[in-house]
Amino acid sequence: MTSDLRHAAAARETETAPHLAAVPARTAANAAGEHGIVRNPGMALDFGFLESMRNVNRSALERRVATLTKRRSIKADNQAAWLLRAIACMDLTTLNSNDTDERVRRLCAKALNPLRRDIAEGLGLGDAVIRPAAVCVYHPFVATAAEALQGSGVHVAAVSTAFPHGLTPLSTRLQEIEASVKDGADEIDVVIARGLVFGAKWQELYDEIVAMRAACGQAHLKVILGTGDLATLRNVMLASMVAMMAGADFIKTSTGKESVNATLPVGLVMVRAIRAYFEYTGHLIGFKPAGGISTAKASLDWLVLMKEELGRPWLEPELFRFGASSLLTDIERQLEHHLTGRYSANHRHAMA
Numbered sequence: 001m002t003s004d005l006r007h008a009a010a011a012r013e014t015e016t017a018p019h020l021a022a023v024p025a026r027t028a029a030n031a032a033g034e035h036g037i038v039r040n041p042g043m044a045l046d047f048g049f050l051e052s053m054r055n056v057n058r059s060a061l062e063r064r065v066a067t068l069t070k071r072r073s074i075k076a077d078n079q080a081a082w083l084l085r086a087i088a089c090m091d092l093t094t095l096n097s098n099d100t101d102e103r104v105r106r107l108c109a110k111a112l113n114p115l116r117r118d119i120a121e122g123l124g125l126g127d128a129v130i131r132p133a134a135v136c137v138y139h140p141f142v143a144t145a146a147e148a149l150q151g152s153g154v155h156v157a158a159v160s161t162a163f164p165h166g167l168t169p170l171s172t173r174l175q176e177i178e179a180s181v182k183d184g185a186d187e188i189d190v191v192i193a194r195g196l197v198f199g200a201k202w203q204e205l206y207d208e209i210v211a212m213r214a215a216c217g218q219a220h221l222k223v224i225l226g227t228g229d230l231a232t233l234r235n236v237m238l239a240s241m242v243a244m245m246a247g248a249d250f251i252k253t254s255t256g257k258e259s260v261n262a263t264l265p266v267g268l269v270m271v272r273a274i275r276a277y278f279e280y281t282g283h284l285i286g287f288k289p290a291g292g293i294s295t296a297k298a299s300l301d302w303l304v305l306m307k308e309e310l311g312r313p314w315l316e317p318e319l320f321r322f323g324a325s326s327l328l329t330d331i332e333r334q335l336e337h338h339l340t341g342r343y344s345a346n347h348r349h350a351m352a
């Protein structure tokens with residue numbers, strides 16, 4: 001364990017719940033790494049640890065979520081700052097069957113200038129650069145996005161393993177990852193084959209993710225669980241843990257294509273898995289809720305959940321992302337409302 005992580009663990013032990021709030025911002029910031037966070041090296045698949053995970057109590061989770069979202073008291077002045085943070089933690093996404101290079105270029109242009117000039121000026125942003133953390137695209141558009149975003153610091157994320165179902169031979173999925181990395185992807189969002197969860201084939205799931213992590217090389221690995229397909233919250237907890245043990249840098253809820261996408265109770269299960277993994281290993285894993293998050297209000301609920309359950313470091317793009325195709329539109333509208341007291345039509349905040 002590095003001294004930074006030892007420091008984080010020591011800080012954790014001195015605090016009361018939610019004790020990860022004690023982890024200092026950018027805990028591992030001194031360690032080398034493109035994101036300023038020590039990458040999760042993974043660990044051997046530990047069946048004993050998996051078995052020790054308690055059953056998930058859905059009604060307790062729902063009560064906790066209700067408390068969190070009701071207790072939230074982000075006042076109007078703070079709200080604009082939180083919404084800017086939501087932009088900074090966003091993977092601005094297009095994953096449509098009718099995507100084109102031109103559409104991806106327009107989305108990248110939006111990522112480079114996410115707020116209309118009058119809104120940015122009205123907020124007094126000056127030289128501050130507020131941009132999404134990444135643009136997320138299908139593999140065929142990685143090179144286009146990489147070229148459009150070159151030098152900007154906005155990453156290219158690719159969904160590269162037979163998204164959204166993950167149902168091609170592993171060798172094909174690994175080749176797709178390698179091709180995306182070669183084309184310039186900084187981050188790879190992979191989907192798991194959900195059948196491995198239903199069959200409790202944890203070893204096979206673990207081995208697949210280990211292979212995917214190896215195929216990523218320096219690119220960061222986000223593992224999409226497809227939680228809406230996983231049937232039980234215990235499956236969500238166990239799949240989260242297996243993904244982290246196999247070396248995931250982030251765990252992500254959904255593809256956006258399941259009938260149920262990111263929900264706060266499922267998110268709570270996953271962030272508690274992240275907490276348990278941290279307590280066990282000292283490694284910090286990112287979280288990405290994705291799918292159906294389209295309103296500024298929803299983004300605030302998620303940010304509150306992260307702050308209350310895991311603490312300040314999980315309000316940084318190194319450890320938290322929204323996967324969202326239309327959230328930026330609503331955030332921009334709300335920021336305009338904050339400045340003018342009026343709402344404008346969505347088309348005034350075009351994405352791509």
Ligand SMILES: O=C[C@H](O)COP(=O)(O)O
Binds near residue numbers: 136
């Ligand atoms: O990973 C991101 C999701 O596919 C985006 O879903 P969304 O279009 O519902 O925002």
